[in-house]
Amino acid sequence: MSEHGVQGPQVIRNACTAVLVHHALSEEQDTLLSSTGALCCRSGEKTGRSPKDKRTVLEEVSKNHVWWGKVNTELPEESYGIVRQRAIDFINLKKLVYITDAYAGWDPQHKSKVRVISTRAYHALFMKNLLIEPEQAELEDFKPDFVIYNAGAFPSDNNVEGVSSKTSVCINYKKMEMVILGTEYAGEMKKGVFTLMMYLMPLKNLLPLHSSCNVGPAGDVTLFFGLSGTGKTTLSADPLRRLIGDDEHVWTDKGVFNIEGGCYAKCKDLSREKEPEIYDAVTFGSVVENVVVNPASHVIDYSDCSITENTRCAYPLHHIPNVMIPAMVDRHPTNIILLTCDVFGVIPPVSKLNIEQAMYHFVSGYTSKVVGTEVGITEPTTTFSACFAEPFLAMHPMVYAKLLEKKLREHQTDIWLLNTGWINGYVGSAKGRRIPLKYTRAIVDAIHNGTLRNAKYQKMDVFDLMFPTEIEGVPAEVLNQKLGWGSDAYDQQVKELAVKFAENFKTYQDAANESILKGGPVNA
Known part of the structure; x- marks a missing residue:
């Protein structure tokens, strides 16, 4: 690890799940196994x-590609060098350092x-679950394209130019590195890799998306775009x-x-009745974050969000019984x-969009930030998140929008x-x-069985959204x-929105073309 400046007394590389669980239980406070075997x-x-x-x-490598502003706040190269060295110095003080080598994509x-260093x-197991494990032979000459230095247990120095608090999450496309200081929330690593792919893929004319994906028995593929929660x-x-x-898909x-190579599911109020596949995935090898566990029975209380509303579980794809591996489809x-x-409670539960509307709503990314997913979010908050992925966009939203339209x-x-x-x-009304x-x-x-293609539709005023008047099992006053x-x-609520x-x-x-502008509300 000398090429990364890491010279800790003991470096553990690509340990198996059992070893990482053992280390977490013996080395980390407030860590235990749940009654189903998950690491809490x-x-x-x-x-x-x-x-x-x-x-x-x-x-100079990325400056003409990056969407500079509130999402991508610039940091001088000199400051990055200081932040990076601070992280390496902390890592070298630890008696145990964990290396996770894996693939994204x-x-x-x-x-x-x-x-990942x-x-x-816990962090090593988290990324072992969420990235794609190489074969043993591939590890012998593994030369990383991207390196994450996670020194999150050590604060950053806000006296460094460009650093504003004791937390610092920095990405460097020239060096192909990420440095984390001042936060031990594992989701920062996951989203750092996603941001990397949001930068790399458009350079190849490929479209990275903040989305989930599944495939039906007939081979039909569905993508779900959306913010966390x-x-x-x-x-x-x-x-x-x-x-x-x-x-995350491309x-x-x-x-x-x-x-x-895995999933990162919200755990609030998780139950087998509502979400059986996710509930049953919380077994040995899974990492469950910030949940309350009964000290006697070790049963997780998913309804108790006293630590955070953003309780989470990270598990490998193979914990889901009907997963497709390799996780890709040629359709x-x-x-x-x-x-x-x-x-606001006015957007119909489902609407059929034309391409102009689809592009407008994709670029707008209207939704709400769900409680706990970001620091300071304590109630559902209206937001517009471009491409349903604004915090992770490396380039201007129109770069992704044009790829999608094509x-x-x-x-x-x-x-x-x-x-x-x-x-x-x-929200909050009677x-x-x-x-x-x-x-x-x-x-x-x-949608999947095709009945909505031939349904009767009604137009919503102002937004011109076409919504079905009838779906089996859904009351008319809901639609x-x-x-x-x-x-x-x-x-009045429609007009305000x-x-x-x-x-x-x-x-x-x-930056938008005329067709996209046609997809928005009328007379707003």
Whole structure:
């Protein structure tokens, strides 16, 4: 490890699951095995991502590709050198250092070799689960394309130019490295790899997507786009379909491949009744973060979110019984479902989009940030997240939008807008409630079995969204939000939301073509 500056007394490389579990239990506080054998860990003070502390190094290789601004805040190269050395110095002070060598991307033509250097066995097991394990022979001459230095247990120095707090998450495309200081939340590593792929793939004219993916018995492929907590993992885990992946994919000229080797599911209120595939995946080898565990029985209480609302479980794909491995498919998507969590409670539970609407809503990325997924999010908050992936975009949203538009036109994919948020009223109102999962599943089933292609549709005012008037198992007052509200307040809410859409899209208006602009609200 000398090429990375790592000279710790004991370096453990690519340990098996049992060894990493043993080390975590013996070396880390508040760590235990659940009654089902999963490793239960604490991530410390930070229990969600820290997007305000993310920095991208300003250098000549990537500076003309990166979308500079609030998402990609620049860090001078000199500052990066200081931050990097601080991380290495801390790593070298630890008696145990863990190396995880693995791949990002199942497609042999487009995979990246990733090396993770960490000081916690929990972090090593997490990335072992979420990346793709190489064969033993591949490890003998493994030369990484991208290196993560995870020194998250040690604070950053906010006296360094460009560093604003004790937390620092830095990515350097010239050196192909990432450095983490001041946060032990494992999701930072996962999303760092995703951000890397969001940078690399468009350079090859490939489309990286914040999406889940599954495939039906007839080979039909569905992509679910959405922010964390909007339903990607839940809806793609379907007993009638094979899972490709739950969060990160790339759409190529041949089909779709998963970037990851595992899943990272939210655990709040997890039950076998609602989500059997995910519930049963929480076994030996899985990593469960920040949950409350009964000290006597070691049973996880998924309803207790006293540590954080953002309780999580990371498990390898093979923990899901109907997964497809290798996690890739040589067919193009039949359906794309844009997941929005509408806290205004006016977007229909499902709408059929034309290409112009699909592009407008993809670039807008209207949804809400779900409680706990980021530091400081304590209640559902309306947000516009470009491409349903704004925190992870390396390039301007229009780069991804143009790639998507080209593919939609080439492959005549059906596009749907699915509201997994509020119905009958806005969040916090007397009548407003989150749409029950059973209705959302019935809608997705109707998309997959083809009944929605031939359904009768009605147009929503202002947004011009076409929604079906009838779906088996879903009440009419759920499908038609205006009926569910039963008051004139609905119309006012629609107008208020339309104004928010128009205000948000001003950011992209100059870069958008005329057809995309036609997909937005009318007279907003």
